[in-house]
Structures are given as structure tokens and as C-alpha cells.
Amino acid sequence: MRKKMIAGNWKMHKTNAEAVRLVTQLRRMLEKKPARKTEVVVCPPFTALVPVAELLKGSKIQLGAQNIFWEEEGAFTGEVSARMVKSAGAKYVIIGHSERRRYFKEDENIINKKIRLALKNKLRVIHCVGETLEEREHNLTQDIIINQLEWGLKGFTADDFKRIVIAYEPVWAIGTGKTATPEQAQEVHAFIREILNTLYGSQVGTRITILYGGSVKPENAAGLLSQPDVDGALVGGACLNARSFFQIIQASEGA
Numbered sequence: 001m002r003k004k005m006i007a008g009n010w011k012m013h014k015t016n017a018e019a020v021r022l023v024t025q026l027r028r029m030l031e032k033k034p035a036r037k038t039e040v041v042v043c044p045p046f047t048a049l050v051p052v053a054e055l056l057k058g059s060k061i062q063l064g065a066q067n068i069f070w071e072e073e074g075a076f077t078g079e080v081s082a083r084m085v086k087s088a089g090a091k092y093v094i095i096g097h098s099e100r101r102r103y104f105k106e107d108e109n110i111i112n113k114k115i116r117l118a119l120k121n122k123l124r125v126i127h128c129v130g131e132t133l134e135e136r137e138h139n140l141t142q143d144i145i146i147n148q149l150e151w152g153l154k155g156f157t158a159d160d161f162k163r164i165v166i167a168y169e170p171v172w173a174i175g176t177g178k179t180a181t182p183e184q185a186q187e188v189h190a191f192i193r194e195i196l197n198t199l200y201g202s203q204v205g206t207r208i209t210i211l212y213g214g215s216v217k218p219e220n221a222a223g224l225l226s227q228p229d230v231d232g233a234l235v236g237g238a239c240l241n242a243r244s245f246f247q248i249i250q251a252s253e254g255a
């Protein structure tokens, strides 16, 4: 049985006071109606990790960071290390998000280094992959995915993959309100499993949790999550509101 997961990527949203309010509401909703089959992860900005970690004590909600730097420590003004987010209470870290690829020029080599460091520091990784609209229109989706899985994850063992979750996030569906159809998501998720089995063996692809991300909302969650190879969602906009994030969690529980 693969693990089901609903993770919220808050991106650059929420002050600490707002973060505390959101997580307090979410916690209350999940206390009334616990998620029994779904792991719930919240990924606030760095500044809110510690207060959110405090609030999550005694709850099953897990904490994730949105990024780390690729070096252990040193003179890297403004960066945050794997060890720091771990010490702030994070269990997960998102790596390779398309916004980091686009605005911060992160390539597969950088992503590979970051994942390596995250695993070394006993963090679990949510590794994002996905094609742009232009790539999809040129029929390059599969090539892009193969490239991202081959180079981003190069050198990892079947054991390492136990601590990696993949998030398929078609770039054209992020923050655009355009969602992949359940069939489109299913097709790529199945392809990701096949490639991971080929590249890394030991049923890595069959066993790994694969999330879909890109305009997931309460209205479309059930359809996406009912697909056999969609194990959960990485939610952006809709996770900024406790009610809508909770509804997506409920959709996962019902799937």
C-alpha cells in the first residue's frame, strides 16, 4: 500500500500571526474529523516554521520547508541549510519546484545536490517535476520527465527512495486555474512509475507516493485523487484557507 498525502505549499504567503491562525483552524478541523489514511503536511515559509512546529506538537500534521541550500553551511548570505530547517522542526522539504527552477535557475544538478543533502540530514523530500505548456505542445512531456527523473535523482538507491515523494506539477497548471484532467494526470503518473522502475529498479516506481499539483481545489480534488496512480496532492492557493485545504484532505480520505 502506498502512502497517501496531501501537502500544502504556502509559497511566499502568511506572516507568523496569519500562519498561527491558519494552522490552529486546520488542527481543530482535523481533531473533529481526523485523517486516517492520509498524511497531512504543511509547508509554511521559513519564518513560520518554528511557531507552526510549536502548534503542531501532539498533532499528526507534519511540517515541511519549501527549500534548502545545496551546501551544508558557510558564507551564503540569505540561504537556509538542511540542518537549520530540520532543527526548526521540519520533517519534509520541497525540492525542485518549478518556481525555483524558473526564478532561481535551479537545474537538475542543483536539485540533485539539494536532495542529497536533505536525505543526509534525515529530511524527507517532495521532489517536483513537470513540463511547461510549450513543452507539452511540442510533445516533449515524456522527455522532460525522463530528464528530470534521471538527472535530478541520479545516484540514489532504492533505500533513499523510501524517503522521497514525487510531485507531478505541470507548470501550465500552477496558479493558472487550469488543471490537468484526471486522465492527463493519470497518464503522466503511470509514466513516472514506469521510468522510475526502469531507472532505479526494485519496484521504486511502483512503491513511491506520487502527488499531483496544479490548481487543485475542493471542486476538482476528488476526480484527480480517484485515479489509480494519483496518491495525493501538492496544493498551492487552496491551502491558504483552512476550510478548502481540509476539504481536499477529505477528498483524499474518500478516494
Ligand code: 13P
Residues within 6 Å of the ligand: 009, 097, 169, 173, 174, 175, 176, 177, 213, 214, 215, 216, 234, 235, 236, 237, 238
Ligand atoms: P496552485 O495550487 O496555486 O496552482 O499551486 C500549485 C503548486 O505549485 C504547489 O506546489
